[in-house]
Amino acid sequence: MNAFKMKRALLMAASALAMMTIPGIAAAKDITLRLTAKEVALPIDNKGTTQVSWTYEGQVPGPVLRVTEGDRVTIVLTNDKANKNSHSIDLHAARVDVISDFESVKPGETKTFSFVTTFPGAFYYHCGSDPMYQHIARGMFGIILVDPKDADTRPKPDREYVLIQSEVYNNPDDTHSIMKNDWKHVVFNGVAFKYDPVHDPAATKTLVAKPGERVRVYFVNAGPNEISSFHPIAGIWDSVYLSGNPKNKMVGLQSFLVGPGDGATFDLISPKAGANVIVDHIMPHAHSGAMAVVMFSDDADPKMGRGDNILVR
Numbered sequence: 046m047n048a049f050k051m052k053r054a055l056l057m058a059a060s061a062l063a064m065m066t067i068p069g070i071a072a073a074k075d076i077t078l079r080l081t082a083k084e085v086a087l088p089i090d091n092k093g094t095t096q097v098s099w100t101y102e103g104q105v106p107g108p109v110l111r112v113t114e115g116d117r118v119t120i121v122l123t124n125d126k127a128n129k130n131s132h133s134i135d136l137h138a139a140r141v142d143v144i145s146d147f148e149s150v151k152p153g154e155t156k157t158f159s160f161v162t163t164f165p166g167a168f169y170y171h172c173g174s175d176p177m178y179q180h181i182a183r184g185m186f187g188i189i190l191v192d193p194k195d196a197d198t199r200p201k202p203d204r205e206y207v208l209i210q211s212e213v214y215n216n217p218d219d220t221h222s223i224m225k226n227d228w229k230h231v232v233f234n235g236v237a238f239k240y241d242p243v244h245d246p247a248a249t250k251t252l253v254a255k256p257g258e259r260v261r262v263y264f265v266n267a268g269p270n271e272i273s274s275f276h277p278i279a280g281i282w283d284s285v286y287l288s289g290n291p292k293n294k295m296v297g298l299q300s301f302l303v304g305p306g307d308g309a310t311f312d313l314i315s316p317k318a319g320a321n322v323i324v325d326h327i328m329p330h331a332h333s334g335a336m337a338v339v340m341f342s343d344d345a346d347p348k349m350g351r352g353d354n355i356l357v358r
């Protein structure tokens with residue numbers, strides 16, 4: 046074989062290798078995620094008491110963003126022209142430049158930036174505009190799930206739920222009161238006792254699963270200020286993945302601390318029918334709103350904890 050033929054054969058072999066895919070390993074994708082910041086009034090309790098909220102897409106928490114490890118993610122953030130404040134987005138799944146990529150966007154303007162996801166996990170995203178603690182206290186946060194590119198690195202869940210903890214402040218207009226931690230409720234997914242008809246008869250929802258099913262809870266503590274001692278009453282965390290990374294696995298835990306700005310993934314399996322209550326075991330947090338009932342029964346609604354119902358609105 047002459048040098049030319051040798052070079053051509055090597056090039057062909059290299060391109061054949063590049064086209065090969067490994068079974069079970071997801072190929073990287075280009076994903077564009079568009080978010081609009083909206084300032085709206087939203088309920089903070091099951092009675093329907095409302096508060097002016099600063100949001101992504103008019104929702105607290107913001108939409109669940111879901112990509113796979115290795116994907117190239119482009120964020121397009123628009124600040125609605127009806128808004129009064131500048132807003133931004135800081136995603137803990139990104140490795141970028143805080144100044145140019147996470148910069149504030151004025152009302153009526155749009156900002157675009159990209160990053161490649163390098164670690165799988167359950168990551169926090171939030172507004173970082175000044176004062177950041179006020180934008181978070183007003184509801185500008187959500188979760189970005191970066192699924193591992195090799196789905197076989199941990200057991201497949203039967204159901205998935207997102208719980209995002211945050212504080213609701215008595216007067217979020219008063220930034221000093223937020224700095225002094227003068228909150229009214231600690232909540233999951235924006236509303237006090239949202240999934241707890243036991244402690245609040247006005248609640249209409251619970252999380253559900255069948256006995257024996259693996260329930261995977263993606264948890265983020267948005268804060269802005271309080272730590273969470275995350276515990277399933279009448280259950281034990283089967284597995285806890287620090288930051289949601291399959292490599293950071295711990296087993297058989299009763300409670301696990303998640304600080305503001307952090308997240309973790311929790312697997313829960315109930316051997317019998319009945320209820321567990323997921324709480325922040327810090328009592329003022331639990332009894333002001335941070336409780337969520339998980340009902341385990343054989344007739345659990347098959348649509349819950351799947352598809353669009355992993356963050357139960």
Ligand SMILES: [Cu+2]
Pocket residue numbers: 099131132133172173174180185
């Ligand atoms: Cu904001």
